Amino acid sequence: MNSYRVLNSRVARVDAVEKVVGKAVYTDDMVVSGMLYGAILHSPVAHARILSIDTSLAKALPGVKAVLTHADTGHVKFGVSPARYDETIFCEDKVRYVGDEVAAVAATDPGTAMKALDLIKVVYEPLPILLDGLRAMEPGAPKVHERFHRNICQEVHWHFGDVDAARAQADFVRTDSLSSKMQDGAFLEPQSALAQYDHNGYLTLYSSTQTTHYVHRTLAMVLDIPLHKVRVVKPYVGGGFGPKAACSSMELITALLAMKTGRPVKITFDREQVFLHSRARHQFFHKMTTGIRRDGTISFLEHHCIMDGGAYSSFGIASVYYAGSLLGGPYRLANMKYDGYRVFTNKPVSGAQRGHGAVIARALFEVQLDRLAEEIGMDPLELRLKNVMETGDTTCNELDMSSLGMRECLEAVRERTGWNSRRTKGSSHKADGHGMGVAAGFFVSGAGYPIYRSRTHHCTVEIKVAEVGGGVTVRSGAAEIGQGSDTMLAMITAEVLGIPMEDVKVLSGDSDLSVDLGAYSSRTTLMTGHATRQAAMDARKQILEVLAEKTGIPLDALDIRDGFVHVQGSQMDFASIRKEYLGEHRGFPTQPHGDLLTFAEASRLAFLERGSIIGKGSYRPPPLGGSFKGAAVGTSPAFGCSAQVAELNVDMETGQIHMERITGAHDCGFAINRTQVEAQMQGAMSMGLGEALMEEVKYDDQGRILNANLAEYKIPTAMDMPPLESIIVESHEPNGPFGAKEVGEGAIMPTIPAVLNALYDATGAMVTELPLTPERVLRAIKKARGETSRGDGDTREQV
Amino acid sequence: MKHDIQVTINGTSHQLAVPANRTLLELLRDDLRLTGTNKGCEAGDCGACTVLLDGDPVPSCLVLAVQADGCDVLTIEGLASGNRLHPIQQAFVDTGAVQCGYCTPGMILVSLALLRKNPHPDEAEIRGALSGNLCRCTGYQKIVQAVQAAAKEMP
Numbered sequence: 001m002n003s004y005r006v007l008n009s010r011v012a013r014v015d016a017v018e019k020v021v022g023k024a025v026y027t028d029d030m031v032v033s034g035m036l037y038g039a040i041l042h043s044p045v046a047h048a049r050i051l052s053i054d055t056s057l058a059k060a061l062p063g064v065k066a067v068l069t070h071a072d073t074g075h076v077k078f079g080v081s082p083a084r085y086d087e088t089i090f091c092e093d094k095v096r097y098v099g100d101e102v103a104a105v106a107a108t109d110p111g112t113a114m115k116a117l118d119l120i121k122v123v124y125e126p127l128p129i130l131l132d133g134l135r136a137m138e139p140g141a142p143k144v145h146e147r148f149h150r151n152i153c154q155e156v157h158w159h160f161g162d163v164d165a166a167r168a169q170a171d172f173v174r175t176d177s178l179s180s181k182m183q184d185g186a187f188l189e190p191q192s193a194l195a196q197y198d199h200n201g202y203l204t205l206y207s208s209t210q211t212t213h214y215v216h217r218t219l220a221m222v223l224d225i226p227l228h229k230v231r232v233v234k235p236y237v238g239g240g241f242g243p244k245a246a247c248s249s250m251e252l253i254t255a256l257l258a259m260k261t262g263r264p265v266k267i268t269f270d271r272e273q274v275f276l277h278s279r280a281r282h283q284f285f286h287k288m289t290t291g292i293r294r295d296g297t298i299s300f301l302e303h304h305c306i307m308d309g310g311a312y313s314s315f316g317i318a319s320v321y322y323a324g325s326l327l328g329g330p331y332r333l334a335n336m337k338y339d340g341y342r343v344f345t346n347k348p349v350s351g352a353q354r355g356h357g358a359v360i361a362r363a364l365f366e367v368q369l370d371r372l373a374e375e376i377g378m379d380p381l382e383l384r385l386k387n388v389m390e391t392g393d394t395t396c397n398e399l400d401m402s403s404l405g406m407r408e409c410l411e412a413v414r415e416r417t418g419w420n421s422r423r424t425k426g427s428s429h430k431a432d433g434h435g436m437g438v439a440a441g442f443f444v445s446g447a448g449y450p451i452y453r454s455r456t457h458h459c460t461v462e463i464k465v466a467e468v469g470g471g472v473t474v475r476s477g478a479a480e481i482g483q484g485s486d487t488m489l490a491m492i493t494a495e496v497l498g499i500p501m502e503d504v505k506v507l508s509g510d511s512d513l514s515v516d517l518g519a520y521s522s523r524t525t526l527m528t529g530h531a532t533r534q535a536a537m538d539a540r541k542q543i544l545e546v547l548a549e550k551t552g553i554p555l556d557a558l559d560i561r562d563g564f565v566h567v568q569g570s571q572m573d574f575a576s577i578r579k580e581y582l583g584e585h586r587g588f589p590t591q592p593h594g595d596l597l598t599f600a601e602a603s604r605l606a607f608l609e610r611g612s613i614i615g616k617g618s619y620r621p622p623p624l625g626g627s628f629k630g631a632a633v634g635t636s637p638a639f640g641c642s643a644q645v646a647e648l649n650v651d652m653e654t655g656q657i658h659m660e661r662i663t664g665a666h667d668c669g670f671a672i673n674r675t676q677v678e679a680q681m682q683g684a685m686s687m688g689l690g691e692a693l694m695e696e697v698k699y700d701d702q703g704r705i706l707n708a709n710l711a712e713y714k715i716p717t718a719m720d721m722p723p724l725e726s727i728i729v730e731s732h733e734p735n736g737p738f739g740a741k742e743v744g745e746g747a748i749m750p751t752i753p754a755v756l757n758a759l760y761d762a763t764g765a766m767v768t769e770l771p772l773t774p775e776r777v778l779r780a781i782k783k784a785r786g787e788t789s790r791g792d793g794d795t796r797e798q799v
Numbered sequence: 800m801k802h803d804i805q806v807t808i809n810g811t812s813h814q815l816a817v818p819a820n821r822t823l824l825e826l827l828r829d830d831l832r833l834t835g836t837n838k839g840c841e842a843g844d845c846g847a848c849t850v851l852l853d854g855d856p857v858p859s860c861l862v863l864a865v866q867a868d869g870c871d872v873l874t875i876e877g878l879a880s881g882n883r884l885h886p887i888q889q890a891f892v893d894t895g896a897v898q899c900g901y902c903t904p905g906m907i908l909v910s911l912a913l914l915r916k917n918p919h920p921d922e923a924e925i926r927g928a929l930s931g932n933l934c935r936c937t938g939y940q941k942i943v944q945a946v947q948a949a950a951k952e953m954p
C-alpha cells in the first residue's frame with residue numbers, strides 16, 4: 001500500500017460536475033458582442049488549376065463584411081514539421097483535394113455567409129486525379145506537389161542488426177500483408193474557432209484544439225504577428241484523438257477575418273467539414289516477413305509500408321517513422337529492416353490519430369506472431385511471454401525500456417480470461433465460430449523532441465498561492481481534451497502541497513498561462529505531471545520556509561497534510577500567527593481553531609512576509625535516441641505497454657462478428673487516477689474496435705467522400721461494444737512523476753490484432769484488408785475452407 | 800414569416816416567435832443560450848443534441864421549433880435542483896462516465912427517459928436505450944455502469 005492521500009485514488013474529475021449540468025463551455029458555445037460568422041469555400045474538385053476567382057457578387061451582398069482569397073494573405077507556408085511546410089491558408093495556383101480551402105467570408109449571420117459563398121465564382125481547369133496510394137509512386141502518376149518527386153512525402157529506410165543472417169538461421173519464415181482504410185477521428189465536437197483582434201494588435205483565438213502552443217506559433221508565423229501578441233485559448237474540447245493537434249487553415253482564416261474586419265469572428269465546422277479536414281488515421285498497406293526459431297525466439301522482421309497521406313504532409317513525416325520504430329518492442333527483436341513510404345494523393349489529408357502511425361503495423365506483426373506460433377505448435381500467449389522484453393532492455397532501434405510491465409500485462413489477461421483452460425490448444429482454428437485472440441503492444445509516453453527544432457522546455461507550470469491564503473491556482477498550458485489532464489494537475493498539486501483537492505483551482509489550455517506543447521504523443525501526465533510536481537514542491541517549500549523562520553522549527557520537521565501544518569517531534573507555538581490571522585478576519589463566520597495551524601494561516605503568513613508566492617516547475621526530457629536518421633521519432637522518456645484478449649462469435653453463414661468481451665491490461669507505470677486510467681483504456685478499445693470492424697472513409701472515383709456523416713461512417717455504439725475489462729499494471733517508471741507514464745494511446749495497440757487473432761481462432765480465416773465487414777469475413781472463411789494446407793505464407797487478396 | 804409558439808422549457812413557459820425553419824436545437828442554443836445541448840452533426844446521427852420532448856428523447860436538431868409548440872422540453876440545464884445533482888448526474892460523476900463531456904448531456908437525458916419507463920433495466924436494455932447516442936471517448940462501459948448505479952439510487 002502506498003501512503004498517498006489523493007494519488008492512485010478514484011476521485012471524481014474536477015470538470016465532471018460542470019459537464020453533467022451542461023455548464024461546460026465549448027468553443028461554439030461562445031458568443032461575443034459584434035461577432036461575425038465566417039464560412040469557408042472548399043474546392044469541389046480533387047485536382048485542378050485555379051484559373052480565376054471572382055468575389056465581386058459576394059462582396060456586394062448586404063451583411064457581408066469580408067471576402068478573402070489567397071490574394072489577401074501573406075502567402076506564408078505552414079504545416080506541422082518545418083521541413084514539410086506545404087500548406088497555405090487558401091489555395092494559390094491549384095486545389096489538391098475535395099475540401100481544399102479556396103475562399104472565405106465573414107457576415108453578420110450564418111445564413112448570409114452561406115449565401116455569399118454561393119456567389120463566389122471560381123473557374124477550375126481539371127487536372128488528372130491521383131486517388132490510389134499504391135499507384136502514387138508509379139511513373140506517370142499525376143503529381144500532387146511539384147516539389148515532391150514520385151509523390152513521396154517522406155521515405156524511411158532502416159536496417160538494424162542483420163536481417164539476412166537472421167533469415168538464414170530462422171526455422172520458420174512467413175510473409176503476410178494487411179491494409180486498412182482511412183479512419184476519421186469522429187470526435188463528437190466539430191472544430192470551432194473564435195478570433196478577436198484588438199486595437200493594440202493583440203490577437204486572441206479561442207479554439208477547439210489539442211495544442212494551443214503550435215496554433216500560437218503558426219498564427220504568429222503565417223499572419224506575421226509578434227509571438228507575444230498572440231494568445232490561444234482552448235475552452236473545453238469535445239474530444240481530439242490527434243486530428244486537432246495541429247493548426248488548421250480554419251483557425252488561420254478565422255483569425256485573418258477578424259483582423260480584416262476588426263470584429264470578432266467565429267467559424268464552426270459542420271460534420272462534413274470535419275471529414276474533409278480529416279487529419280486522422282492514414283490508410284496503410286503493410287507487408288511483413290517475420291522469421292522465428294523452432295524454440296519460439298523471434299529472429300527478424302522485414303517490413304514494407306506505404307501510407308496514403310492525402311494532399312498535404314501534416315504529421316505524415318512523423319507517422320511514417322512511427323510505423324517502423326514502434327515495432328522495435330515489446331519483444332526482443334535484434335534484426336529489423338524497415339522501408340516506409342508516405343505518399344501524396346488527391347484526397348483529404350491524413351495525420352495523427354491515437355496510436356500515431358503504429359496501429360496497423362502492430363496489428364500485422366501480432367497476427368504474424370500468432371501464425372508463427374501455430375506453425376511451431378506453441379501457444380501464442382506463451383510465444384509472446386518467451387520473447388517479451390523486460391525493464392532495462394533496449395530495442396534494436398535504441399528505445400530504452402526504463403520500465404516495462406509487458407510480462408505482467410500478458411499474465412494478467414491470461415489469468416483473468418482463463419486463457420489456458422478456455423482456449424483450444426494445438427490446432428487452433430476449430431472453425432466453430434467462437435474464438436479468443438491475444439495481442440500486445442507499446443507506445444511512447446511523450447515525444448522526446450518538440451516538432452520544431454528547439455531547446456524549449458516542453459512545459460512549464462506555475463502554482464500561485466492565493467495571497468488571501470487557503471488555496472492555490474495551477475496555471476498551465478496543458479490541454480484538457482477529455483482525457484482528464486486538469487484532474488491530474490489538481491491531484492498532483494493537492495498531494496504535494498498536502499491540501500484538499502477542492503482548494504486547488506486549475507487554469508489551463510491558455511498560451512498566456514505557460515508553455516505546454518499540448519495533448520499529443522501521450523505526453524501530458526509524464527511531462528506536465530513532472531512540472532506540476534516541481535511547482536507544487538517549490539510553493540510548499542516557500543511557505544514552510546517562512547514558517548520555519550517565524551517559529552524556529554527546522555524546515556524538515558514541518559509538513560502539510562490534509563490542509564494542516566504538522567510538526568514532527570516538537571510543539572509549534574503559533575499563537576502570534578493565529579492572533580494576527582484572526583485580527584485580519586474579524587467578522588468572518590468561519591475562523592481557524594484547534595491546535596493545528598491551517599494551510600490558510602500558513603499561506604497567508606507567507607504572503608505577508610514575502611509577497612506573492614509562486615511555485616515554478618518545468619520539464620524537458622534528457623537528450624534521447626540513437627544517431628541514425630530519424631532516430632528522434634519514437635524516442636520518449638518512457639513507454640507504456642498493453643495486452644488484450646478479445647473474445648468473439650462469428651456467424652459462419654453471414655460473416656457477422658459479434659464481440660463478446662475484451663479484457664485488457666495496461667502498464668501505466670502508476671495510476672494517478674485509477675478510474676481515468678480505466679477510462680482511457682476503454683476508450684482506446686472502442687476506437688480500435690471501430691477501426692477493426694466498421695470504420696472506413698469511402699470515396700467515389702472523383703475523390704469525393706461518400707460517407708461524410710455519422711450515419712454512414714459507422715463508429716461503435718453502445719450495442720456494438722462488448723463489456724470491457726481493464727486491469728491496471730503499475731511498473732513504477734523511474735522517469736515519470738510518482739512513477740506514472742502513458743495510457744491514452746498504448747491501450748489501442750492490441751485491440752485490432754486481438755480481434756484478428758480471435759477471428760482466425762474462430763474460423764480459420766485470415767482477412768488481409770480492414771475493416772472486417774461481413775463480406776470480407778465471409779470471403780475469407782470460404783477461402784479458408786477451400787484451402788487444403790494452411791500457413792502457406794502470403795495470403796494477400798487481390799486489391 | 801414567424802410563428803408564435805408557447806413552449807415550456809425546464810419548467811418555465813416561453814412565448815416565442817420563431818421562423819418556420821428554426822430547429823429546436825437552434826432555438827435552445829442560439830436564442831435561449833442553453834448551450835448544454837450540444838451540436839455534433841445536425842442530422843440526427845449523434846445524439847449530442849438530445850432533449851426530452853414531453854418526456855421522450857428526441858434529437859433537437861431534427862425537431863422544428865414550431866413542432867415544440869405546446870410541449871414540455873427538458874434540457875440538461877433543467878435536471879439538477881439548485882446545487883443538488885440529479886441521481887443520474889451524480890452517478891455519471893461518481894463512476895467516471897464523463898470524459899470530454901460532449902455526449903454527456905444527451906446520454907444523461909436518454910438514461911432518464913429509460914429509467915422513468917423501466918426502473919430496473921438489464922444491461923442489454925441500457926445499451927439499447929443508449930444506442931442512438933454516440934460517444935467516442937468512453938467505450939460506453941462506464942456510462943452503462945453509471946445508468947446501473949443510478950437505477951439503484953432513483954426512487
Ligand code: FES
Pocket residue numbers: 837838839840841842843844845846847848849858859860861
Ligand atoms: S446534433 Fe442532433 S443528432 Fe447530432
Ligand code: FES
Pocket residue numbers: 188238239482896897898899900901902903933934935936937
Ligand atoms: S465523453 Fe466524449 S463523446 Fe462521450
